[in-house]
Amino acid sequence: MSSTAPQDKVVLDATHFDSKARQWDENPVFRERAEKIAAAIRASVPLASTMRALDYGSGSGLLSFPLKDELGHITLKDTSAGMLAVAEEKIAALGVGNMATRCVDLTSAPLPEERYDLIYSSMALHHIPDTDAILATFHALLNPGGWLCIADLDQEDGSFHGPEVDVHHGFDRAALAARVGQAGFAEPAFRTVFEIVKERPEGNRAYPVFLMAARRG
Numbered sequence: 001m002s003s004t005a006p007q008d009k010v011v012l013d014a015t016h017f018d019s020k021a022r023q024w025d026e027n028p029v030f031r032e033r034a035e036k037i038a039a040a041i042r043a044s045v046p047l048a049s050t051m052r053a054l055d056y057g058s059g060s061g062l063l064s065f066p067l068k069d070e071l072g073h074i075t076l077k078d079t080s081a082g083m084l085a086v087a088e089e090k091i092a093a094l095g096v097g098n099m100a101t102r103c104v105d106l107t108s109a110p111l112p113e114e115r116y117d118l119i120y121s122s123m124a125l126h127h128i129p130d131t132d133a134i135l136a137t138f139h140a141l142l143n144p145g146g147w148l149c150i151a152d153l154d155q156e157d158g159s160f161h162g163p164e165v166d167v168h169h170g171f172d173r174a175a176l177a178a179r180v181g182q183a184g185f186a187e188p189a190f191r192t193v194f195e196i197v198k199e200r201p202e203g204n205r206a207y208p209v210f211l212m213a214a215r216r217g
C-alpha cells in the first residue's frame with residue numbers, strides 16, 4: 001500500500017465507511033469479532049478504572065462498549081463522521097458517561113495535547129498507509145508505561161478485500177513486531193483472537209485476526 005493509491009486501485013475512505021455505518025452493528029461477525037478482541041485485551045492488559053483509553057479507527061464503537069465499565073474514559077476517534085454518529089447515538093441511548101467521540105485523522109492532524117494509558121485499534125491499521133508514522137503517533141500519545149493493542153489481519157494475499165482495493169494485505173507478525181519495537185514499544189506479544197471466514201470460489205477461506213499487545217517504554 002502506497003501513500004498515494006495507484007489509479008487502478010479503490011480507496012476505502014471516510015465516504016465508504018459513512019455508507020456502511022448504519023448497518024455496521026447488524027453484522028454478527030463484526031460483533032463477535034469485537035467481543036473476542038475485547039476479551040483478548042482484558043487478558044493482555046491490567047485494565048483499571050483510572051485508565052484513559054483511545055480507540056483509534058473505532059467505527060461505531062463495537063470494541064469500546066464491552067470495555068467501558070473497566071476503564072476510566074474512552075475517546076473514540078475515526079475519520080468517518082457516519083460511524084461516529086452511530087457511536088454517539090449508542091452512547092446517548094445507554095446513558096454512557098465515560099465515552100466521547102472525535103472525528104479526526106491522526107495521520108495528518110497535528111498531535112493533540114491529551115495523553116492516554118491505553119490505545120487500542122481494531123481492523124483499522126490495514127487502512128492506514130504509513131504504519132511507522134501512526135505507530136510513532138501512538139507512542140507520542142501514550143503516557144510512559146502505557147499500552148498499545150492492535151487487532152488486525154495476519155498477512156494474506158489480498159483476497160480479503162480484493163486485489164482492486166488499496167489496503168495493507170494484513171501484517172506479518174515478526175515484521176510488525178520489529179516496527180513496533182522501532183517505534184519505542186517493548187515486548188510485543190501476539191495471540192490469535194478470531195477467524196473471519198469468507199466464501200471463495202475454491203471454498204471457504206479463513207482469515208485469522210491477531211491481537212498484539214505492547215508496552216511503551
Ligand SMILES: C[S@@+](CC[C@H](N)C(=O)[O-])C[C@H]1O[C@@H](n2cnc3c(N)ncnc32)[C@H](O)[C@@H]1O
Pocket residue numbers: 013014017030034056057058059060061062063077078079080083104105106107121122123124127128
Ligand atoms: C474495518 S473498520 C473497523 C471499525 C471498528 N474498529 C470495528 O472493529 O468494528 C475500519 C475503521 O477505520 C477507520 N479509519 C480508516 N482510516 C482511518 C484513519 N486514517 N484514521 C482514523 N480512522 C480511520 C474507518 O473509518 C473505519 O471506521
